Amino acid sequence: MLIQGITGNEGVFHTRLMLDYGTKIVAGVTPGKYGEKVHGVPVYDTVKQALENHEIDASGVFVPGILCKNAALEALDGGVKTVVVITEGVPMHDSMIIKSEAREKGAVVIGPNTPGLVSVDECKLGILDTHHVEKGNIGVVSRSGTLTTEITAGLVGAGLGQSTVVGIGGDGVIGSTFLDVYKMFEKDEGTVGVAFVGEIGGTMEEEVAAYIGERRTKPAVAFIAGRNVPEGKRLGHAGAIVEGTRGTAESKIQALTEAGVKVGDVPWDLGKLMAELI
Amino acid sequence: MRLFEYEAKEVFAKNGIPIPKGGVATTPAEAEGVYGDLGSVVVKSQVLVGGRGKAGGIKFADTPAELKESVAALLGFEIRGFKVGSVLIEEKLDIEKELYVGVTVERSQGKAVVLASGKGGIDIEELARNYPDQIVKELIDVRRGLRPYEAADILRRAGVSGKALNRAAGILVKLYDIFWAYDAEVTEINPLVVTKDGSLVAADAKMNIDDEAVGRHPEVRQEDSFLTELEKEARTHNLGYVEMGGTIGVIGNGAGLNMTTLDILRYYGGEPANFLEVSGRTYMKAEEAIQIVLKNPNVKAIFGNFFGSISRCDVIAKGLAEAIKKGKVTKPMVVSMRGNGAEEGKKILRALDVPIYENDQIAGEKVVELAKRG
Numbered sequence: 263m264l265i266q267g268i269t270g271n272e273g274v275f276h277t278r279l280m281l282d283y284g285t286k287i288v289a290g291v292t293p294g295k296y297g298e299k300v301h302g303v304p305v306y307d308t309v310k311q312a313l314e315n316h317e318i319d320a321s322g323v324f325v326p327g328i329l330c331k332n333a334a335l336e337a338l339d340g341g342v343k344t345v346v347v348i349t350e351g352v353p354m355h356d357s358m359i360i361k362s363e364a365r366e367k368g369a370v371v372i373g374p375n376t377p378g379l380v381s382v383d384e385c386k387l388g389i390l391d392t393h394h395v396e397k398g399n400i401g402v403v404s405r406s407g408t409l410t411t412e413i414t415a416g417l418v419g420a421g422l423g424q425s426t427v428v429g430i431g432g433d434g435v436i437g438s439t440f441l442d443v444y445k446m447f448e449k450d451e452g453t454v455g456v457a458f459v460g461e462i463g464g465t466m467e468e469e470v471a472a473y474i475g476e477r478r479t480k481p482a483v484a485f486i487a488g489r490n491v492p493e494g495k496r497l498g499h500a501g502a503i504v505e506g507t508r509g510t511a512e513s514k515i516q517a518l519t520e521a522g523v524k525v526g527d528v529p530w531d532l533g534k535l536m537a538e539l540i
Numbered sequence: 541m542r543l544f545e546y547e548a549k550e551v552f553a554k555n556g557i558p559i560p561k562g563g564v565a566t567t568p569a570e571a572e573g574v575y576g577d578l579g580s581v582v583v584k585s586q587v588l589v590g591g592r593g594k595a596g597g598i599k600f601a602d603t604p605a606e607l608k609e610s611v612a613a614l615l616g617f618e619i620r621g622f623k624v625g626s627v628l629i630e631e632k633l634d635i636e637k638e639l640y641v642g643v644t645v646e647r648s649q650g651k652a653v654v655l656a657s658g659k660g661g662i663d664i665e666e667l668a669r670n671y672p673d674q675i676v677k678e679l680i681d682v683r684r685g686l687r688p689y690e691a692a693d694i695l696r697r698a699g700v701s702g703k704a705l706n707r708a709a710g711i712l713v714k715l716y717d718i719f720w721a722y723d724a725e726v727t728e729i730n731p732l733v734v735t736k737d738g739s740l741v742a743a744d745a746k747m748n749i750d751d752e753a754v755g756r757h758p759e760v761r762q763e764d765s766f767l768t769e770l771e772k773e774a775r776t777h778n779l780g781y782v783e784m785g786g787t788i789g790v791i792g793n794g795a796g797l798n799m800t801t802l803d804i805l806r807y808y809g810g811e812p813a814n815f816l817e818v819s820g821r822t823y824m825k826a827e828e829a830i831q832i833v834l835k836n837p838n839v840k841a842i843f844g845n846f847f848g849s850i851s852r853c854d855v856i857a858k859g860l861a862e863a864i865k866k867g868k869v870t871k872p873m874v875v876s877m878r879g880n881g882a883e884e885g886k887k888i889l890r891a892l893d894v895p896i897y898e899n900d901q902i903a904g905e906k907v908v909e910l911a912k913r914g
Contacts, residue, residue: 272820272850327752350820353753354645355723358682361650377849389849391879406796408847411879412900432795434725435650461796464647487799490806528807529800530901 263387264312264342265290266333267324268300272348276324276389277301283392285385288316291333309336320344322378322387327351330374334360338367346387347373347437357435364437371437377407377429390427398423400536401447403440404459405432405466409487412529413459420533425452434463440470448479455481455540457532458523460514462488467514475521481539482523483532486511541749544586546628547761548727548747555718557711557729558741562630571611571629575604580632583610585617585624590663595619600632633741638731639700640664640675641712642746643686643719645726652680654691654716658699660731674698686716707740708732722760723753770814774832778822781832786811787911789833789842789871791826793818793851801845804900810908813839823851826859831868841910842873845900848880857885864892872910876903 265280267273268290278301281287287303289312296307306312309321321337323330323345330352337345338360345364352374364371372379378388382397390407394415400422404410410429417424428443430436440458447453460467467486474482489511515525524535543551546564553559562578564586565571575581585597592598597619599610607629617624638660646653657667657675668675676698680686692709700708711732719727728746735741754762763772774781780795788805790812792798802812814836816829833842844860846853857877863869875896877885886896897903 276850328756351752353723353756354725354750355682355720355753358645358650358652362681362683391847391849393879404796406794406799407849408792408794408879409796409800411847411849412797412800415878434647435645437650439648441648459796461799466648469648487796487803490802490812491799528803528901 263287263385264309264316264318264321264337265303265324266309266321266337268292268303268305269295269298270324272389273324274300277303279389280322280386283380283386284383285387289318309340309342313340318342320346320387323347323349323373325349327353327374331356331359334371335363338363338369338371341367342369344370344372345437346376346378347371347431348376348378348388349373350375350432352433354433354435357433357437361435361437372428373431373437375433376431376436377410379426379428381426382424388429390429394418395427396423398425399452399454400424401450401453401456402427402459403443403447403456404429405461406459406487407432409459409529413457413485413532416530416533417457417536418533419530420537422533422536425450432461439466441466441473444470444473453480455483455536457536458482458484458518460484460486462486462491462511462514463509465509468517471514471517471521471523474523478522481536483526483535483539484518484523485526485529485532486514541751541754541761542588543747543749543760544588544626545584545745546586546626548745549742551718551722551747551760552715552729552742552745555714557714558739559745560630560633560741560743562628564626564628565611566615566626568608568611568615571607571627572604574629575607578629578631581607581629582632583607583614584628584630585614585619586626586628587619587622587624589620589622592619597624633733633743634736635733636736637704637734639698639708639734640667640730641708641715641732642726642728642730643716643724644728646679649679652682652686652716652719654678654680654686654694654712656694656698656712664728664730680716682720685720686713688713691716703738704734704740711740711742718747722747722757723750724748725750770832770835774816777825777828777832779825779829779832780817780819782815783836784812784814786813787838787840787914788812788907789836789839790815790845791818791829791833791842792816792845793823793856794847794849797845797847801843801900801904804904805843805908808905808908810904810911818851818856820850823856824859826856827862830860830863834868834870839871840914841907842869842871843904843907844873844875845903846875846877846879846882846885848878848882848885852881853877853879853885854881854888857888860894861888861892864894874903874907874910876900
């Protein structure tokens with residue numbers, strides 16, 4: 263794997279944590295820093311240069327928001343098949359360009375504004391806190407960073423470990439939606455059930471509910487954050503804006519419930535609900 | 541960030557979209573100057589909330605005396621909690637037909653969506669509810685953009701024909717180009733008026749610029765007028781802050797966690813007074829953050845709920861500790877901390893006798909109790 267922005271504060275800090283978790287980071291990129299090393303990982307000036315020297319399956323992008331578009335396009339253009347954009351503060355139009363490019367290249371983009379993903383006990387790409395994650399067979403997919411760990415801790419408390427934990431990001435436009443990740447979990451033999459951590463804003467929960475409702479391939483539970491948020495207010499996540507009746511917690515909870523997904527009232531309900539289903 | 545109608549119109553006009561003759565005024569004297577020889581005019585309150593027409597925020601005038609009266613009535617008038625600080629005075633148009641055109645973001649696919657309707661002049665949500673078949677929608681890949689022939693076809697399907705079709709298509713392409721050039725979340729003209737003499741004019745204008753991208757457009761206003769004073773102060777520190785009606789001040793890191801904090805408080809019968817987010821970019825500013833939370837006079841207790849990620853708990857704890865040592869924390873505070881830097885953070889706060897829990901359920905229950913004792 264590759265880390266773009268590896269020499270920045272967050273890049274250095276989290277490269278250490280990822281290496282400790284077992285992630286095979288073979289290269290880093292920061293323009294102008296060729297020849298340096300971060301925790302023993304060689305740093306290159308460009309992604310192209312890194313690709314000339316290493317085989318790279320995935321990239322984690324830690325560069326500042328305004329530079330993310332260029333960094334993500336550089337990775338996609340180089341043929342990197344999975345790009346995880348950790349940074350928050352990426353302009354929405356930049357995310358639209360990244361998503362369009364990924365679609366053309368057949369690549370997977372996760373984020374921006376995401377804690378990243380963890381294949382439990384194998385590798386992590388991002389900044390997810392893994393103290394509350396244990397190996398098991400529940401797939402977790404979440405729009406929120408901090409809340410993800412809240413949910414995994416609750417699952418562990420109910421005796422349920424996780425196969426993969428994916429933070430998809432809190433922005434209005436993100437590379438992969440609930441539906442995209444659910445389809446991956448559907449194909450994954452190591453995953454028997456799926457936990458969604460949704461929130462107000464957008465229609466991603468409704469879309470995945472429509473898909474699940476028709477197929478019901480794997481049991482699923484969900485928590486929707488923000489049912490107590492006042493209308494029209496933006497609460498940190500650009501994606502979490504409630505406008506009128508669109509994107510409300512009620513609409514999401516109703517759609518998911520009708521699709522057979524058990525929705526918890528509080529985050530710590532999910533462990534119990536999932537245990538009843540599988 | 542939402543622009544005022546007159547600001548959006550300035551942007552539209554600069555980019556070649558025709559707008560009515562007129563101008564903006566903040567005093568009756570200015571209004572007189574703007575009026576000149578416009579004759580019959582419409583006087584529109586400049587506020588950032590919808591529904592101003594129904595709220596009485598739009599008036600008409602045919603003489604200087606009527607103008608004076610309308611302007612005096614509207615300036616300072618309150619619409620849904622927002623004071624009218626300026627009015628837009630514009631020539632009354634000779635309307636033949638009203639169209640709707642808009643461009644916004646389709647989030648799931650990350651594409652632009654172009655909307656058009658031959659039934660302009662009604663609120664788009666209302667239009668979508670009552671006449672869904674009268675709205676034409678087209679998804680646009682942003683790397684490709686909207687082409688003139690596509691704009692023409694969208695409008696043709698929306699029922700526009702004759703000379704107006706070409707003119708409307710030209711305007712729609714410009715509206716899309718503005719959407720893209722200014723990092724807008726939405727650009728909208730409703731109504732786009734076809735006048736009796738066949739010209740097209742943007743009678744209203746709506747434009748929202750992505751908060752994350754405002755910085756790369758120095759030509760537009762940088763400060764968000766939609767915010768309350770405290771929300772603005774928080775914004776100057778890059779902190780997200782929202783005011784609510786209850787008694788518990790909430791400070792936390794991570795939007796999802798903060799929303800859940802609200803859920804937890806309600807679960808135990810508490811009501812949040814406000815809600816402040818320190819993020820991966822601002823977690824070193826906890827000292828400033830807690831002071832903003834306390835400026836709300838209704839706050840009786842504070843709940844700090846933190847889960848260390850990029851925002852490390854020890855750094856947040858140091859900021860809170862600074863505020864406590866300086867005597868700035870005047871209300872009881874309960875803290876919950878987990879994740880990166882939590883052990884160190886707990887040590888710092890325990891030394892200052894702050895009740896601290898790992899579990900935010902228990903912490904939430906405690907703080908609701910404290911607020912009720914008030």
